[in-house]
Amino acid sequence: MAGSGATVSSGLGKTLMPVPDPHPDVFNREWPLRVGDIDREGRLRFDAACRHIQDIGSDHLRELGFEQTHPLWIVRRTMVDLIRPIEFQDMLRLRRWCSGTSNRWCEMRVRIDGRKGGLMESEAFWININRETQGPARISDDFLEGLRRTTEVDRLRWKAYLKAGSREDAAEIRPYPVRVSDIDLFDHMNNSVYWTVIEDHLQSHPELLAAPLRVTIEHDAPVALNDKLEILTHVYPAGSTEMFGLELSDRAVTTLTYAVGDEVKAVAALFAI
Template sequence: MPIPEAKLLPPPAGGRTYTGHQRVRWGDVDPGARLRLDGTARYLQDVSHEDTLDSGTARAGPWVVRRTVIDVIVPAVADEDLTLITFCGGLGARWADRRTSITGQRGARIEAMSLWIRISADTGRPTRLDPAFLDLYADFTGDRKVPASTTHPEPPADAPRRPWPLRATDLDPMNHVNNAATWEPVVDELARLNLRPRRAEVEYRAAIDPGDVVEIASARDDGGLRIWLEVEGRVRASALVHLRS
């Protein structure tokens, strides 16, 4: 079954945007000196957090990621200085679509989208977007509503599987595997199969916690690769990867 491509909206003509800057570090590149997907995910996470601090909305509660799409049009390379422009592309009752455009002084171009769900600091459950957030962003999303449901299929029963050991460095202050760290097994599986990504999408179904025994499964599909992270046979995260020809 062909892998669908999510549509990434252009920056808005008006409204709030936030611009961040990042130099590509050597710890974030592959043997070809190209920025890896997990490094890109970290930069997206950082500029998103910087935006919430700058806007004064950080104290309203934490966010968790449901889905991230990274479209590598021109790869960034080691030591390249990047400009990251991030903005809100759509809203739901308890979540927001964050678009980020990344360009570099050496020609890098990466487009990304993340669906973030607002979590109550008191209950740990999804909570409605607060008026302060809506005042900043709602007028500039064009009334675009975005769904938060997952769309990736289950893995085939005969898909090859292998262990993916967790490390202490994978965990974040919420005491589960950080969303950027979830991209690392995707990068590892692509390298193991000697494949290069053009566009990749990761969906997060449930948290991966300390002590979980994780397995990675993968299967080739029309024009791409599907990857799943499972705990006791249940999918916790999955990826769809479009490959470079």
């Protein structure tokens, strides 16, 4: 991260693990960037990138042979860095590997490269779910053994990086209708749909795309079809952002709180890196 000059391994300003390439346990796929994934300028959108991150996760799980024994996962946090825009008609190269494990969850890195030099980096905190109880479930020893081949972190803990903003001091509050097509197998709004909120915000604030950008979303509770979802915007100027970590005190941070009434469903943060 810029600013502090020090490497940060945790928190909102963390340094993402570099790809261990070449490595036999880095999962590698390529496919073309298509018209349904781009904005009006031809840039790979955040929501489309996160669909690709989900898709390569499913492909990776199938390749490892654990699609039947570990079929259900939920994402608690996704961090995406837009380093250089990936543009229309490029070919995407996605590489996925594990950057941290525990008995019931893991962090998975996905690097998306375009052949023309575009780059997006991501890390997601995934929780293995028991089909019957719908709660966290232990990952099998043989699955963990494979995941740990690319990381030395085997005591991964959950710690929230973000706090919700209040209605009282929000810079903006706007409704965000939930559509039938937003709902997935869990009867909740799909993870990638949360990132359409980010794209809407960037449409109104294109200056955020002038430099490399980090966007992080943490999920607190699911959004259902009939929920009256609202987005609460807060903008924290540079010098007032120590709450996000000292390494971010030199830059502005925007947060978007996904709320249904008084219940917080998710929180996002955007800032230049």
